[in-house]
Amino acid sequence: xxxxxxxQQNAKKDKKTIxxxxxxxxxxxxxxxxxxxxxxxxxxxRKTFESYGFCSIETPSVEELDVLLAKxxxxxxxxxxxxLQATEDDAKEARLGLHFDQTxxxxxxxxxxxxxxVFPFKRYQMQRVWRxxxxxxxxxxxxxxxxxxxxxxxxxxLSFDAELPAVIFDAMSGLDIGRIKMKISNRKILIGxxxxxxxxxxxxxTRNVDKLDKIGESAVADILTKEIGLTTAxxxxxxxxxxxxxxxxxxxxxTPKNAQMEEGISELGFVLDNLSHLPEGSVVxxxxxxxxxxxxxxxxYETNLMDIPEFTSSVCSGGRYDxxxxxxINRHLPGVGISIGFTxxxxxxxxxxxxxxxxxxxxxxxxxxxxxDQRAAAAQTARILRGRGMxxxxxxxxxxxxxxxxxxxxxGIPFVWFPPFDAAGSHEVKNLASGEQQTVHPESWxxxx
Amino acid sequence: xxxxxxxQQNAKKDKKTIxxxxxxxxxxxxxxxxxxxxxxxxxxxRKTFESYGFCSIETPSVEELDVLLAKxxxxxxxxxxxxLQATEDDAKEARLGLHFDQTxxxxxxxxxxxxxxVFPFKRYQMQRVWRxxxxxxxxxxxxxxxxxxxxxxxxxxLSFDAELPAVIFDAMSGLDIGRIKMKISNRKILIGxxxxxxxxxxxxxTRNVDKLDKIGESAVADILTKEIGLTTAxxxxxxxxxxxxxxxxxxxxxTPKNAQMEEGISELGFVLDNLSHLPEGSVVxxxxxxxxxxxxxxxxYETNLMDIPEFTSSVCSGGRYDxxxxxxINRHLPGVGISIGFTxxxxxxxxxxxxxxxxxxxxxxxxxxxxxDQRAAAAQTARILRGRGMxxxxxxxxxxxxxxxxxxxxxGIPFVWFPPFDAAGSHEVKNLASGEQQTVHPESWxxxx
Numbered sequence: 001x002x003x004x005x006x007x008q009q010n011a012k013k014d015k016k017t018i019x020x021x022x023x024x025x026x027x028x029x030x031x032x033x034x035x036x037x038x039x040x041x042x043x044x045x046r047k048t049f050e051s052y053g054f055c056s057i058e059t060p061s062v063e064e065l066d067v068l069l070a071k072x073x074x075x076x077x078x079x080x081x082x083x084l085q086a087t088e089d090d091a092k093e094a095r096l097g098l099h100f101d102q103t104x105x106x107x108x109x110x111x112x113x114x115x116x117x118v119f120p121f122k123r124y125q126m127q128r129v130w131r132x133x134x135x136x137x138x139x140x141x142x143x144x145x146x147x148x149x150x151x152x153x154x155x156x157x158l159s160f161d162a163e164l165p166a167v168i169f170d171a172m173s174g175l176d177i178g179r180i181k182m183k184i185s186n187r188k189i190l191i192g193x194x195x196x197x198x199x200x201x202x203x204x205x206t207r208n209v210d211k212l213d214k215i216g217e218s219a220v221a222d223i224l225t226k227e228i229g230l231t232t233a234x235x236x237x238x239x240x241x242x243x244x245x246x247x248x249x250x251x252x253x254x255t256p257k258n259a260q261m262e263e264g265i266s267e268l269g270f271v272l273d274n275l276s277h278l279p280e281g282s283v284v285x286x287x288x289x290x291x292x293x294x295x296x297x298x299x300x301y302e303t304n305l306m307d308i309p310e311f312t313s314s315v316c317s318g319g320r321y322d323x324x325x326x327x328x329i330n331r332h333l334p335g336v337g338i339s340i341g342f343t344x345x346x347x348x349x350x351x352x353x354x355x356x357x358x359x360x361x362x363x364x365x366x367x368x369x370x371x372x373d374q375r376a377a378a379a380q381t382a383r384i385l386r387g388r389g390m391x392x393x394x395x396x397x398x399x400x401x402x403x404x405x406x407x408x409x410x411x412g413i414p415f416v417w418f419p420p421f422d423a424a425g426s427h428e429v430k431n432l433a434s435g436e437q438q439t440v441h442p443e444s445w446x447x448x449x
Numbered sequence: 450x451x452x453x454x455x456x457q458q459n460a461k462k463d464k465k466t467i468x469x470x471x472x473x474x475x476x477x478x479x480x481x482x483x484x485x486x487x488x489x490x491x492x493x494x495r496k497t498f499e500s501y502g503f504c505s506i507e508t509p510s511v512e513e514l515d516v517l518l519a520k521x522x523x524x525x526x527x528x529x530x531x532x533l534q535a536t537e538d539d540a541k542e543a544r545l546g547l548h549f550d551q552t553x554x555x556x557x558x559x560x561x562x563x564x565x566x567v568f569p570f571k572r573y574q575m576q577r578v579w580r581x582x583x584x585x586x587x588x589x590x591x592x593x594x595x596x597x598x599x600x601x602x603x604x605x606x607l608s609f610d611a612e613l614p615a616v617i618f619d620a621m622s623g624l625d626i627g628r629i630k631m632k633i634s635n636r637k638i639l640i641g642x643x644x645x646x647x648x649x650x651x652x653x654x655t656r657n658v659d660k661l662d663k664i665g666e667s668a669v670a671d672i673l674t675k676e677i678g679l680t681t682a683x684x685x686x687x688x689x690x691x692x693x694x695x696x697x698x699x700x701x702x703x704t705p706k707n708a709q710m711e712e713g714i715s716e717l718g719f720v721l722d723n724l725s726h727l728p729e730g731s732v733v734x735x736x737x738x739x740x741x742x743x744x745x746x747x748x749x750y751e752t753n754l755m756d757i758p759e760f761t762s763s764v765c766s767g768g769r770y771d772x773x774x775x776x777x778i779n780r781h782l783p784g785v786g787i788s789i790g791f792t793x794x795x796x797x798x799x800x801x802x803x804x805x806x807x808x809x810x811x812x813x814x815x816x817x818x819x820x821x822d823q824r825a826a827a828a829q830t831a832r833i834l835r836g837r838g839m840x841x842x843x844x845x846x847x848x849x850x851x852x853x854x855x856x857x858x859x860x861g862i863p864f865v866w867f868p869p870f871d872a873a874g875s876h877e878v879k880n881l882a883s884g885e886q887q888t889v890h891p892e893s894w895x896x897x898x
Contacts, residue, residue, distance in 0.1 A: 019519050021557045021777050024545065027509035029558070031565050032572065035505050051835045053812035053842025053862075056484050060476035060591055061510070061577060065533075070468050078533040083526060083581040084514075084546065096473065097533065108470045109478070116480050118809050118859045120845060123481065128510060132532040142509055157845045159824075170835075274824075277832070328470050360567050363502035375608075375723075383726070386500045386619075393502025396569060396606045410567045413502070 026133075026141030028347060033357030033412070038346055041175050042126060045146050045340065048171040049124040052163065054148050057123050059105035061130075062096040067108050070327040076100040077132035098130040102147045103324075103337065110151055111328035120152040120160070126342070137351055138313060138344040146171075149337030151324055156334045158267055161299040161320055162274035164338045168303065168316055169278050171340065177349055178307025182316070183286035185300050186268040189254070190290060192261025193241055197234050204228045209242050210290040214312070217243075242288040248272050252285060264298070271299060297322040301338050305345075308352055315345045359412035363393040364447045365429070366408040370421040371398045381419045381427070384442040392417075408432060415447065475582075475590030477796060482806030482861070487795055490624050491575060494595050494789065497620040498573035501612065503597050506572050508554035510579075511545040516557050519776040525549040526581035547579040551596045552773075552786070559600055560777035569601040569609070575791070586800055587762060587793040595620075598786030600773055605783045607716055610748040610769055611723035613787045617752065617765055618727050620789065626798055627756030631765070632735035634749050635717040638703070639739060641710025642690055646683050653677045658691050659739040663761070666692075691737040698722050701734060713747070720748060746771040750787050754794075757801055764794045808861035812842040813896045814878070815857040819870040820847045830868045830876070833891040841866075857881060864896065 023029065030038060046056075068078055079098040083090055099105050102125045110121065126146045135141055148167060150160045165182050172180050190209065194202050208223045217239055224230045224238070246252050249269025256262035268285055275283045291300045296319035303316035318338030325333050349355055367382045369375060375398075382394040393413065395404045408416050409432060418428040429445060430437040472478065479487060495505075517527055528547040532539055548554050551574045559570065575595045584590055597616060599609045614631050621629050639658065643651050657672045666688055673679045673687070695701050698718025705711035717734055724732045740749045745768035752765035767787030774782050798804050816831045818824060824847075831843040842862065844853045857865050858881060867877040878894060879886040 018779055019515060019776055021513070021516055021561045023561070024509060024511060024513060024543070027511055029508055030506075031562060032504040032506055035507060039505055050811040051840050053810050053815070053840060055481040055810050056488055057479075057481055058484060059478055060473060061579075062473060062476060062591070064470070064473060066468060067470055079530045080533050081528045081547070081581075082531060084529050085526060085581075094473070098530070112470045112472070113480060118856070122810070122842070130510075132530075132534075142511070159845050163843075274828070277829070327468055330467055361502050361504050361571075362499040366502070379723070380726070391500050391502060393571070394612075396608050407567070 026135030028140055028142070028343060031357065031360075033360045034350065034355055035357075036359055036362065037355050037357050041346065042144070042146075042342070044174045045171045045342070046124070046126060048167060048174065049146075049148055051170070052122075052148075052167050054122045054124040054167075057106075057109060057125055058127060059099070059102070059109055059125070061098055061128070063099055063105060063108060065095040065097045067328075068097045068099065068104060071104070079130050079132050100131050101129055102127060102145055102339070103149075106147070106149055106151075106337075107325035108328055110333060111325040111331075114329060114331065120150050120156065122148070122150045124148045138311065138341075138348045140343055140347065143341070143343030144346075146340040146342050147337060148339075149324075149335050151333050151335040153331055153333055156320075156336060158270055159274070161267070161336050162271045164318065164336060165271075165275055165283055165301065166278065168301075168338055168340070169282055172303070172316065173282075175345075176354070177305060177345065178354075179305075180282060180315075181304050181306050182283045183289045183302045183304070184268065184271060184283060185285065185287050185289040186264040186271075186298055187290065187296055187300055187319075188260050188264025188298055189268065189287060190238070190241060190264075192256070192258050192264055193237060195260060196257035197237070199228075199230065199234060201228050205230065205238070206290045209238065209288065212239075212242055212288040244285070244287040246272070246285045247280070247283065248276065248285075267298060291317065291319060295319075295321055299336060305348070308348065308354075310352075311348050313344070314341075315348070316340045361393065361411040361413050363391045363411070363413045365390055365392045365415045365417050366404070366411075366413045367392060367394045367417045367419060368401060368404050369395045369398050370419065374419065374421065378419045381417065381442050385417070385445075388443075388446075390447060405430075405432070417442075475584030477589055477591070477792060480806065480809075482809045483799065483804055484806075485808055485811065486804050486806055490795065491593070491595075491791070493623045494620045494791070495573070495575060497616060497623065498595075498597055500619070501571075501597075501616050503571045503573040503616075506555075506558060506574055507576060508548070508551070508558055508574070510547055510577070512548055512554060512557060514544040514546045516777075517546045517548065517553060520553070528579050528581050549580050550578055551576060551594055551788070552598075555596070555598055555600075555786075556774035557777055559782060560774040560780075563778060563780065569599050569605065571597070571599045573597045587760065587790075587797045589792050589796065592790070592792030593795075595789040595791050596786060597788075598784050600782050600784040602780055602782055605769075605785060607719055608723070610716070610785050611720045613767065613785060614720070614724055614732055614750065615727065617750075617787055617789070618724075618731055621752070621765065622731075624794075625803070626754060626794065627803075628754075629731060629765075630753050630755050631732045632738045632751045632753070633717065633720060633732065634734065634736050634738035635713040635720075635747055636739065636745055636749055636768075637709050637713025637747055638717065638736060639687070639690060639713075641705070641707050641713055642686060644709060645706035646686070648677075648679065648683060650677050654679070654687070655739045658687060658737065661688075661691055661737045693734070693736040695734045696721060696729070696732065697725065697734075716747060740766065740768055744768075744770055748785060754797070757797065757803075759801075760797050762793075763790075764797070765789045810842065810860040810862050812840045812860070812862045814839055814841045814864045814866050815853070815860075815862045816841060816843045816866045816868060817850060817853050818844045818847050819868065823868065823870065827868045830866065830891050834866070834894075837892075837895075839896060854879075854881070866891075 081096045128142055130142050205228055212220050221235050224235050252265055252269055272285050289300050289302050298320035300319035302314040320336040322334050324335045369378050382392045385392045416430045426439050429440045530545045577591055579591050661669050670684050673684050701714055701718055721734050738749050738751050747769035749768035751763040769785040771783050773784045818827050831841045834841045865879045875888050878889045
């Protein structure tokens with residue numbers, strides 16, 4: 001020691017090797033100006049969820065591996081944790097994995113805290129989840145999901161199935177993503193029909209009906225004939241049913257073949273009719289929507305971006321399930337939930353150039369530092385503005401005014417505040433967009449909207 | 450298939466085994482009423498950071514292991530990720546670990562995006578970090594940190610060292626944590642003194658001076674004599690210096706022994722004098738504060754909770770560093786930063802019974818559902834209130850009014866709204882705390898504050 005810190009630094013620098021960091025594929029990261037938009041979106045979604053009375057929960061990033069695998073799902077590409085400096089003791093502890101969705105954690109949470117929750121339990125959860133998949137557009141290894149679910153022991157009113165699309169419409173229409181279309185169906189309708197016709201391979205049939213949008217009617221018919229072994233007499237009503245689209249119960253012109261199908265039609269009609277306040281075209285009953293079989297038992301949802309036709313995957317999906325947490329608690333817990341694939345949505349919109357980040361700072365105002373003598377006074381002005389709810393950066397050095405203004409411009413701070421340069425001076429504020437400058441008072445000025 | 454879903458469910462339930470989930474040690478999780486307080490705290494901290502013009506960034510939860518280990522830190526108990534279904538391809542990819550702080554990610558981020566950032570770069574970051582340590586009160590394996598840092602190439606004005614405690618005071622005094630005391634020092638003072646006296650084991654000496662608060666003056670003197678081999682002539686001025694406490698430059702009655710010491714005294718004085726607007730006792734210059742040697746080069750901060758004397762560890766610490774990202778970029782990047790150990794703070798306050806969670810829902814108002822005929826009208830009332838910025842839950846079923854009110858009480862929703870029960874009815878709202886009920890209009894009523 002003994003050398004000034006700077007000399008030591010330079011000595012160190014001469015010897016050191018630079019490790020140039022690269023982005024880690026599948027783990028997105030944004031510049032400040034894009035992050036600012038991401039935060040606005042997340043804030044809006046959260047505010048909407050809360051405006052319907054959903055409460056926040058957060059669960060740990062990890063669950064015990066036994067919990068993650070309790071439902072037998074092994075296709076989710078789970079990341080397992082190991083301590084770099086693992087000791088023998090580690091082997092005695094439960095193995096931990098990063099959660100791959102927010103539904104398994106919700107099930108575990110609801111079971112574990114069952115006696116402390118008030119039901120119906122309406123919760124939202126906006127966290128990162130992880131899947132070790134190969135990354136592609138809209139599919140990351142680390143991504144945010146924004147989930148809402150409602151859980152109630154024994155039975156859950158159908159009104160919640162109708163509430164979720166209303167929440168999602170409010171949430172998503174407040175983002176700058178263009179038009180969306182939510183497609184709603186009820187799995188009881190198709191499954192009831194298949195049951196009435198004696199179709200045994202329900203999983204295979206529904207999985208192929210789900211492809212209608214992508215490969216078209218005749219290709220689906222072909223597969224149902226050759227692979228599932230259905231007859232034309234069976235295929236025709238299936239495809240007829242899958243083509244049904246209607247915005248209300250009145251358009252669901254279907255003759256139920258059994259009680260299950262009738263129940264599905266009635267439930268879907270109720271859900272659609274309770275969404276009639278939403279703009280035309282934003283919600284539609286679409287019987288081609290099926291989704292994964294083991295999980296959903298009634299209402300199902302998918303959502304498409306109408307103004308980005310190149311991207312056909314759903315950005316917000318979910319549905320009704322009969323038994324959330326049966327593997328963790330001996331209670332019957334039906335629920336209904338929906339999840340915004342937030343990072344997918346944001347990543348796709350960003351990819352198509354639809355995210356305009358023009359502010360590198362959250363500040364509304366930058367206070368100029370006139371000179372060192374006025375530092376305390378300028379800081380006091382900044383505090384007054386902050387106390388009145390504004391976001392205020394004070395410039396850090398008494399540099400030339402042009403340089404100070406240029407900094408505000410580069411960061412996208414819209415207003416520059418000039419505190420008095422001496423005892424006789426006054427406060428002025430300059431709107432950088434218009435160039436307009438006026439005399440103002442820190443106790444009364446408000447940011448023009 | 451073919452059975453109604455419910456029968457299948459029951460059949461499944463009879464056979465299944467229940468895996469009763471337990472909390473995972475070191476990975477905290479809160480009930481909704483406590484989470485609501487945690488969110489309010491995080492919101493307040495974020496709002497404060499933004500009110501000073503700090504921009505948000507988020508970095509991935511993972512970094513390449515080479516990045517995490519670039520500074521040679523191996524004592525941080527890093528969690529490494531492995532895919533459960535790892536293939537041969539995985540071996541070709543970089544190994545990933547969960548970040549153990551937000552400083553290494555900031556260094557990597559700043560180096561990687563150097564050309565896209567505007568400097569001075571003022572960023573905040575509020576994320577979870579992970580350390581595979583043994584958990585104890587205030588020390589979790591997964592925890593939030595709330596960091597602010599300012600980075601500038603080549604040189605960074607000292608005014609930023611004075612800004613950080615002001616930000617932290619605003620952030621922390623808005624939380625219900627009682628009084629705090631921020632202790633500030635400047636490492637150049639003690640190191641300058643040691644240098645002037647020819648003390649060679651600077652690391653050993655400062656590390657033991659750092660224990661003054663915990664073990665007292667005579668114990669420290671004892672160690673400095675026996676372990677470091679200092680003479681009484683050396684120890685006396687060291688301990689005299691470490692006992693210096695002052696709220697302003699005027700009280701720093703020290704005679705500098707060399708230029709480094711003089712610089713440190715001058716810098717600390719500047720920082721303290723620029724914080725004179727804060728309440729007495731909230732900030733103090735305290736020369737016993739030293740912190741880790743390799744990293745900090747000037748100003749250092751620690752913060753204690755004054756109303757929880759049992760908990761003596763710092764809940765918010767940081768300092769000035771000369772070279773943020775030298776391992777990643779061939780630029781000299783000095784910075785100053787501070788970090789609120791958020792989960793530590795929250796966990797400790799919760800442990801001491803200081804977190805009162807009395808709301809299990811964010812809703813301001815619960816709208817009663819009078820009967821099924823009024824469902825659409827009640828939903829419309831709820832939408833009007835939401836449109837006016839309120840958080841509104843509509844009750845889900847036309848049950849007895851007493852049951853509906855009881856639900857609002859259990860969730861801690863303060864107001865119950867009665868929409869008209871028929872065409873001739875009016876809107877009324879009941880304050881559950883006071884029992885007061887009055888006729889109101891959804892277009893004009895506001896939540897009393």
